[in-house]
Amino acid sequence: MKSLLFLSLLFLSFGTFAQTANLQVQANEFIFGDDRPFAQCHASSIEKLGNGQYMIVWFAGSHEKNDDVGIWMSKGQPGNWKAPQMLVKVRNDPHWNPVLFNAPDGKLHLYFKVGKEIDDWETWVQYSEDGGDTWSEAIELVEGDRGGRGPVRNHILVLSDNTWLAPASLEKDRVWNAFVDRSEDGGKTWLNTETLILDRKLISGEGVIQPALWESIPNRIHMLLRTSAGKIGRSDSKDNGLTWSPVELTDLPNNNSGIDLVKIKDETIALVYNPVGENWGKRYPMQLAVSFDNGLTWPIKEVMEAGEGKNEFSYPSIIYDEGYLVFCYTWNREKIKFVKVEVGF
Template sequence: MNRPIIPSISLVLMLLFVSCQSPKKEEKKGYVSAELIDSSFVLPEVRPFAQAHASTLVHVSGKNFLVAWFGGTKEKHNDVGIWLTKGDGKTWSEPVEVAKIREVPHWNPVLFKDKNDDIILFFKVGSEIAIWETWYIKSSDEGATWSAPQELVAGDKGGRGPVRNKPIVLSDGTWVAGASNEEGVWRPFVDLSKDQGKTWEHNGYLKVDIDSLGGEGMIQPTLWESEPGHVHMLLRTSGGYIYRSDSKDFGKTWSDPYKTSLPNPNSGIDLVKLTDQNLYLLYNPDNSNWGSRAALNLGLSTDNGKTWTDLVKLENGKEGDEYSYPAIIQWDNHIAMTYTWNRSNIAFKHFKINNN
């Protein structure tokens, strides 16, 4: 008669221990890291203006970028124009003023590359935000030369097209620009173009509950498409937090904006969706209206913006410092960004995103 094989107690414990262990590689599955490639200041020590703000950038080819901003004595001064430089992330050309329609303040340039690799530079013109005009110039030679300025929507006041952040191109080819109006209550909307920017359709303001929000309202949407026709925006607000709205019909109609967990001191934000489907957001982590812009973070969401973690703390300054109005772009598994550095310079950073 065969006796049953009874394993020793030590062997049983050893097998249980091994079975409960997960391979080290599995523990790190889905881990995202940002590898710094380049970090520099865009402007030289000696420059022909006192202040620089509201930068924008575009990746033109290879290692080359264009960066634009508004520069002059101070925001709202009549000598403020739109300036531009080209560089590889390490060194930059001397800044050149590329747009000055007339002797009134210019504002909020936005660089955008279309499917033909033409570069469009949108910007605002006007002594007050409520009467902004939107103008644009185009370049077919990576910013070496530019077309004559044209008004985006002739005669329109208050701003059309992209108010501060880059447009996105949806899966059906529609261009969507995050826009807003600051006459009275700040109100966001999107401008839609079905013909590659030739004409634009203002599709109506989103609902702003100013009584519950407090302060001025909400402006400057940053956009992404999660799946065909499903478009989303995050919004700068006066309510201490970033708000969100969603569309299921290619940006034609939008949900009422709702509060997220992300703080916002009434300062500009911008994001991109990378090929890994994750979202990368630049924001100031303070939750008081007109609060601190002394810290600037790169946030990461792996669930379409439902939850966020901080991937990189880009700046953590002292009281009175300003690191604001960020812009971010993506290509392949790379992101690059610019932002205002104490109104005296424009900071540039380039990261490679690694997914393990």
């Protein structure tokens, strides 16, 4: 049953601008049921295929980090999803964190990690020219590189000058930091930036990983980050992602779990996350927030799924599709939840 979220509020920007938002939930469902060919699933990523169709990928197997874990997929639309099928398994090692990306040339790319330990991840990539029906052979993104290149969890961002930015991070001996991989030739070659400037007194514990990127105006790029400090981190770039400001902490709580965001228009962005301000805290509720001032304030915050006890609603992936916020997330490591929300501003 469709539910209506009447979220109308007055939001003041520069003292003069009033913003009203109405969000209507069009779909809130699982993409597969209890009869599934794996015990656990996690870390989904979503992309649009056009005409109201979507593709979702995730990693699944007997348990995260086990050798039988591969990359799985489903395609469809609300109320009509194809049965899960294995998409890629390059060898008998754990696969992780698939990321879908619709490139400007029409190719649908899939990036994913392979390796027993996160410290030594390899990044692999393949592409489809027919909306995910058939795929190229998977190859290493940067041959011989270890630790994680390309997108680690969230979507690639295409800038106004057509540069591709991949939000990346490193996890080595439980010391974390993030960086950006840049490609100026349509993903053929990649150059990684320096890791972020991180005050380890401000951000205690592991550090920061898994950036989520957006561009406000040409040359101005921004990221929010998962952190171990109990709050979401932020860094900004004034030169198309070549260099970044020192990481600061926002007022948004973070449980050291995945976040994702998408730009809707102008300075309006939407964020999905767990609003829990505790390092390694509980992974619920799943919340949607909207900012009208480029992420400085978040006047709209709506719980999508509350949770209790040992629930886990985590690792969201969100896109914007012609008036709709569309996202998916892990549901108790058993299923993938799909949500579609109509946006009216």
